Amino acid sequence: MKPMKIVLAGQPNVGKSSLINAMSNSRLKVGNFSGVTVEKAEICFEHHCHLMEMIDLPGTYSINGFSSEEKVAKNYLNNEEYDIIINVIDSTHLTRNLLLTLELMNLNKKMVIALNMYDEAKKEGIEIDAKQIEAITGIPTVTVSSHTKEGIDDLLDIVHTYYDNEKRLIPTINLSDTFEEELFHLTKFFENKSFRYKDLTSREMAIKLLFEDEKFYSYIHDKPIFAQIQPILLIATEKIYTYYESENINEIINDEFHAIAKGLKAETIICSRPKNKKTLTNKIDDILIHNIFGVPIFLFFMWILFQLTFTLGAIPMDYIDMAFAWLGQTIGNEISHDGLRSLISDGIIAGVGAVVLFLPNIIILYIGITLLETTGYMSRVAFLLDGFFHKFGLHGKSFIPLVTGFGCSVPAYMATRTLKNEKDRLITLFIIGFMSCGAKLPVYVLFAGAFFSPEQAGNILFIIYISGAILGLLMAKLLRQFVFKGADEPFVMEMPKYRFPTLKLMYMVVSNQAYSYLKKAGTFILAATIIIWFASNYPNNGTDNPKTQLENSYLGQLGKASEPMFAPLGFDWRLSVALETGLAAKEVVVATLGILYNVGEDATETDDRLLQELKKQIPLPTAIAFITFVMIYLPCFAASMVFAKESGGYRYLGYLFVFTTIVAWIMSFIVYNIASYLI
Amino acid sequence: MKLSDLVTNQIAIIKSINCETELKKRFYSFGMIKGALLKIENVSFSKNTIGVNIDDTLIALRFEEALNIEVEIIEDTK
Numbered sequence: 001m002k003p004m005k006i007v008l009a010g011q012p013n014v015g016k017s018s019l020i021n022a023m024s025n026s027r028l029k030v031g032n033f034s035g036v037t038v039e040k041a042e043i044c045f046e047h048h049c050h051l052m053e054m055i056d057l058p059g060t061y062s063i064n065g066f067s068s069e070e071k072v073a074k075n076y077l078n079n080e081e082y083d084i085i086i087n088v089i090d091s092t093h094l095t096r097n098l099l100l101t102l103e104l105m106n107l108n109k110k111m112v113i114a115l116n117m118y119d120e121a122k123k124e125g126i127e128i129d130a131k132q133i134e135a136i137t138g139i140p141t142v143t144v145s146s147h148t149k150e151g152i153d154d155l156l157d158i159v160h161t162y163y164d165n166e167k168r169l170i171p172t173i174n175l176s177d178t179f180e181e182e183l184f185h186l187t188k189f190f191e192n193k194s195f196r197y198k199d200l201t202s203r204e205m206a207i208k209l210l211f212e213d214e215k216f217y218s219y220i221h222d223k224p225i226f227a228q229i230q231p232i233l234l235i236a237t238e239k240i241y242t243y244y245e246s247e248n249i250n251e252i253i254n255d256e257f258h259a260i261a262k263g264l265k266a267e268t269i270i271c272s273r274p275k276n277k278k279t280l281t282n283k284i285d286d287i288l289i290h291n292i293f294g295v296p297i298f299l300f301f302m303w304i305l306f307q308l309t310f311t312l313g314a315i316p317m318d319y320i321d322m323a324f325a326w327l328g329q330t331i332g333n334e335i336s337h338d339g340l341r342s343l344i345s346d347g348i349i350a351g352v353g354a355v356v357l358f359l360p361n362i363i364i365l366y367i368g369i370t371l372l373e374t375t376g377y378m379s380r381v382a383f384l385l386d387g388f389f390h391k392f393g394l395h396g397k398s399f400i401p402l403v404t405g406f407g408c409s410v411p412a413y414m415a416t417r418t419l420k421n422e423k424d425r426l427i428t429l430f431i432i433g434f435m436s437c438g439a440k441l442p443v444y445v446l447f448a449g450a451f452f453s454p455e456q457a458g459n460i461l462f463i464i465y466i467s468g469a470i471l472g473l474l475m476a477k478l479l480r481q482f483v484f485k486g487a488d489e490p491f492v493m494e495m496p497k498y499r500f501p502t503l504k505l506m507y508m509v510v511s512n513q514a515y516s517y518l519k520k521a522g523t524f525i526l527a528a529t530i531i532i533w534f535a536s537n538y539p540n541n542g543t544d545n546p547k548t549q550l551e552n553s554y555l556g557q558l559g560k561a562s563e564p565m566f567a568p569l570g571f572d573w574r575l576s577v578a579l580e581t582g583l584a585a586k587e588v589v590v591a592t593l594g595i596l597y598n599v600g601e602d603a604t605e606t607d608d609r610l611l612q613e614l615k616k617q618i619p620l621p622t623a624i625a626f627i628t629f630v631m632i633y634l635p636c637f638a639a640s641m642v643f644a645k646e647s648g649g650y651r652y653l654g655y656l657f658v659f660t661t662i663v664a665w666i667m668s669f670i671v672y673n674i675a676s677y678l679i
Numbered sequence: 680m681k682l683s684d685l686v687t688n689q690i691a692i693i694k695s696i697n698c699e700t701e702l703k704k705r706f707y708s709f710g711m712i713k714g715a716l717l718k719i720e721n722v723s724f725s726k727n728t729i730g731v732n733i734d735d736t737l738i739a740l741r742f743e744e745a746l747n748i749e750v751e752i753i754e755d756t757k
Contacts, residue, residue: 061708095734096710254707291724383739387727390741490702490744494709495730495737
């Protein structure tokens with residue numbers, strides 16, 4: 001039997017995902033199929049022995065807009081095959097939600113209205129007469145609550161019965177008198193001519209004509225009756241234009257729909273809540289978006305999130321690290337062939353380990369971000385911070401990925417998904433690297449320790465971090481001005497009511513993210529680590545001295561070849577090689593320097609011998625230029641791969657490479673020359 | 680007067696919205712349309728963003744976007 005294909009459409013924050021979870025019960029199979037950047041979720045389950053397939057479209061306020069979600073929703077609804085639409089509505093915001101319902105009605109598909117969050121509405125003193133809505137609109141309507149499971153079975157039954165029913169129910173909404181009068185003539189015309197289009201009624205065709213539906217126009221345009229209907233239509237539109245004092249049909253429709261939605265609400269809702277009484281959300285908002293305390297409170301939340309991400313996350317990270325080291329060694333001992341052993345334990349296992357290592361960070365951070373988003377706090381954050389970030393061409397929500405960047409760029413790139421506007425997201429992605437990640441810290445500590453007194457070292461670290469952040473903001477401004485030009489996207493956004501997500505929803509979102517990270521990043525990073533492993537171990541010249549080996553490897557050769565490029569910054573081939581191995585992971589920079597400055601590969605940033613060697617062999621201006629370069633250039637391979645995925649293509653990774661390298665080179669050059677001049 | 684001139688807790692009615700289609704559509708999808716009632720609930724510290732309550736929904740918008748909306752005060756609950 002063919003599965004029943006059900007599409008869930010609704011505005012953001014109406015609880016579509018929770019509703020799907022409630023409907024499918026525990027028999028859920030969640031898979032993301034990526035059409036565009038915005039994902040649609042798909043789920044299958046059984047109801048009375050019939051397989052149901054559910055498509056969760058991204059939440060949209062309208063299906064006629066230009067945002068990426070709206071395009072995904074519109075394309076899907078217009079072009080894909082499906083059986084029934086469930087229009088999910090937030091019962092507590094009927095008018096606004098009905099605007100979308102009215103748009104969906106014009107798709108002329110089977111549709112059911114689910115008035116979700118009805119338990120919440122009742123608590124707020126709102127009572128909705130679903131039967132009345134059904135009577136006015138002609139569309140089956142049920143009140144449901146995915147939270148209490150109330151009405152879920154009814155909804156499933158109604159959907160199922162409607163699916164089995166051959167006939168589509170025709171919407172019975174009345175438009176304003178002006179429209180109805182013209183519709184009357186047009187409908188009569190179609191009826192007299194027995195004109196058919198798909199399964200539409202004459203009235204539905206007439207509405208399509210008046211609403212200037214392009215698809216229908218291109219169909220009817222080639223038909224003989226077009227010549228006859230044209231004069232009637234011209235008079236009709238002329239009358240409507242005159243009445244509404246506008247020639248923009250979309251605006252007229254909007255006015256019309258708004259009036260209908262308001263009327264529908266007035267006739268179907270009983271609100272016993274006293275006016276002007278503060279809701280809980282209002283009270284929470286008085287504190288959380290207070291014009292003075294709002295920002296400090298937010299910073300406090302962020303501080304907690306970061307403490308959790310990077311201190312709590314460090315615990316499993318240590319174990320994962322140990323487990324992979326143990327695994328590499330144990331398996332390595334079993335392999336007698338040198339090359340193969342090195343490939344498997346140093347290349348593949350270490351490479352996979354490096355990916356899995358970030359998993360605890362990502363999971364914790366994602367729990368935090370999901371909480372911020374699903375509770376409705378994220379849009380408040382944008383509200384609070386947009387003033388500052390907008391000055392630099394960024395969005396208020398850019399703050400979270402940017403701050404995350406101080407910990408690790410991998411989750412930071414993933415956090416940019418909260419930015420819905422393409423340009424905002426790209427600019428944020430491009431400047432995340434300027435926020436020095438945790439892995440760069442060992443390099444900074446090493447150099448600060450080698451070249452500055454212990455009292456100064458702390459200040460130097462602070463200066464490094466702050467100057468990186470400031471540079472990043474300036475770059476954002478530059479990118480906005482010269483690269484991602486064009487008008488800003490309007491900021492207008494909803495600050496939804498505060499809600500707590502269910503554990504199930506949290507689990508679904510977080511596990512999905514973790515899985516997609518492991519799958520997509522894992523494969524690429526694995527391939528890349530093998531390449532880097534190969535480049536630093538081959539050609540194998542049979543020496544036991546790691547320095548000679550690295551010096552003569554492909555990577556070493558590359559370092560020497562690129563030496564002239566770095567010469568103006570004062571870097572010799574060894575520093576060049578260290579920068580290049582640093583492309584794999586920033587921690588590797590210290591290990592590479594250890595090998596190249598002859599103190600062994602197990603060197604750490606606090607190794608005294610390495611400190612002394614560096615101090616002896618590297619002039620101070622070079623050291624400062626080197627720090628500057630590390631601060632700015634391309635993040636590690638894992639991060640680069642995630643960047644490519646989040647930005648939407650390797651093309652962008654290419655741009656990022658060129659952009660960061662040029663900026664790093666120029667800044668290092670400036671710093672090197674100033675320092676040389678001063679010292 | 681303009682929506683941006685309104686202060687917290689004043690209730691006003693939208694008289695007209697004068698801006699390009701994209702922004703207008705955005706306003707519309709939140710129910711911000713000629714004849715709708717609104718009330719300013721929050722103003723951010725830097726006064727760059729304001730929170731407007733319309734039909735029980737809190738909408739955040741930038742000050743410069745609020746300049747496009749012409750309103751008339753109908754009630755002052757300060």
